Amino acid sequence: MTHAALSARMDGLRSSAIRDLLTLTARPDVISLAGGLPDPDFIPRERISKAAHDALGDPSSVQYGETSGLRRLREVIAERESSKIGRALDVSEVVITHGSQQGLSLLAQVLLDAGDVVVVEEPAYTGALQVFRTAQARLVPVQLDEDGMDTDALEAKLAAGLRPKVVHTVSNFHNPRGAVLSAQRRAHLAALADRYGFWVLEDDPYGELYFGEKPPAPLAALSDRVIRLSSASKVLAPALRVGWLHGDRKVCEAVELIKQGADLCGSSLTQQIAADLFSDVEWFETHLDKLREGYGARAKALVTAAETELSGRARFSEVRGGMFCWMDFVDDVDTTELLGAALEHGVAFVPGSAFAVEADLGRSARLCFATYPEALLVDAVGRLRKSVTAGTA
Template sequence: MKHAALSARMGGLRSSAIRDLLTLTARPDVISLAGGLPDPNFIPRERISRAAADALGDASSVQYGETSGLRHLREVIAARESVKIGRTLESSDVVVTHGSQQGLSLLAQVLLDAGDTVVVEDPAYTGALQVFRTAQATLAAVPVDADGMDTEVLEAKLAGGLRPKVVHTVSNFHNPRGSVLSLERRAHLAKLADTYGFWILEDDPYGELYFDGPPPLPVAALSDRVIRLSSASKVLAPALRVGWLHGDRRVCEAVELIKQGADLCGSSLTQQIAADLFSDTAWFDAHLDKLRASYGNRAKALVSALEAGFGDSARFSPVRGGMFCWMESLEPVDTAAVLDVAVEHGVAFVPGAAFGVDADLSLAARLCFATYPETVLEDAARKLCDAFRDASAQSRG
């Protein structure tokens, strides 16, 4: 029986390497540093339960809602984002999405035609790569270092004739690199957007999770050509599936129109829960303080154990916030080949090649420190060090 052909856009798509890896490493005896998963013990289930009970007292919580999101939630988000970007947002400037990943997908549909050029970071957030490949965009990679996207490289590419429609950046505590886009580069990127007329998608799910102090001004504070995205997943609960975006009113109205065809509306129930938690300022500020302190301690424990175990054979990115540490082996051992050995040792990670666009990241790896307490992370570091030693010895034959 002959099957009907799938659409042309399916030809270049592949499953996320990280999602596939999570399936392979879901063994109970494996400490997985592979996922970007919050510790479930830090998800405020009791407070969510109370908010859910209150929400269910209102019949509207189980009914269809506005496509753009619950008005009260948009008001709360607008107030919080206004403080960050230094200008007043109205609730009508905010679109609530089914997680920030949906926001990214909707923006691609609004802003991109097949063949349009999108600048992505290298290494890149894999979810963004999937979105842009689905949109049949042409990807142009710009390297990321300790200060975020190298905007000097971007400027040189623009001077050479590159004309992107969109530039995507994870500006704070980059996934996977862990870096923070410096204030100078933020200003430079904003200036380039104003000069060359491209849109910046400022993807910021980790910005609240800082350890030593808040990151610089959002890029959205420096240009009106920025669409800013964020999410409740990392600070409240992934299962709420609450994200949002704001920016140019015409773009947001177009996103809302496309969203009508995608899901009509989000969950009125989870949006009421999120609005309750975000608007309880004293509770939420204390909750964030706990997350910052706890994740900061975990980051220090993991990096200290890794540095002690690996010595001069690897280097690790400074961790200033977020959920990830970036590792670079200084010995010629492919981290993709190490992974199988590591799993047998009882630890897992994501090889750097999963995030690569043009760069050779075969010696790199992403490690998540958020999911486990310090003692487990120290054990994971020992297992990882042993796995790299064994894999290196095997490669030498």
């Protein structure tokens, strides 16, 4: 049988290591620290149920909607985002997407031609890598530390002649590194965008999940060259599939045009639900406080146990919010090989190599603390220690 040829953009494209890993870790005996999955007990199912019931009383909730999204939801998002960026955001600048991942994909189609340069952080968010590789972009990594992307290193590359079309950053509680881009580096990155004319894609699904100090003002407050993306998945429910982006009006209009060919429109029902929940300000702020308290306690439990159980063997990132902790082994431990032993001991994580562009991240790993209560996280760390011991015995 002759097989049909696939498009050139499929060359070298591979499935997300994390999505593949979730299949392996679906066993009930495995405590999975691999996926960035919110705990279902932290998802406000009763409140969502009420909002769904109310929405279904409106016939428009089961009908096609505007490509750019339900106007009421765009108004709510515009109001919330205006308070963050310090200027009035017009509804026409907001596009509702099928999760922020679709927003990233649509922006890549609007902004990138094959061969264009995209600067990504390293370690990098795997979903972004998939999007940019599909767009056939040339990826140039810039290292990051606890203060986020090293903007001095980026400036050196620019001074040497690099001309990116796009710079992508997960500015708050980075996935997978957990870092927060400092206020100084935000200002520096915004100034570089203005000077060199590239777009900054500010990917911020975790910014509301801070455990102590609130992150600095968004990059979108500092430059018109910033397109900001966020999502309801981490603060309400992934199944709503509600994300959004805002920025330059011409870019938003182009995104809307491409989106017409992608899905015509999103779900009127889930967008009405999201609008209901976000607009109930008192309820939503109380809900966020519960998430911050709950996830913060889990982060502390995981890191405390890990620093005790793996003392002298590994270093762990400071966790100030979000869902992830980054682990670096100080000795010669290959985390891809370690994963096999870990699964035998009933625990899973994502090896660092899944987030690599050029760097060797073979001794690193991402741990998610969001999915399980503290006691299970402590148990998971104990299993991880046994797998390390077994693998190096």
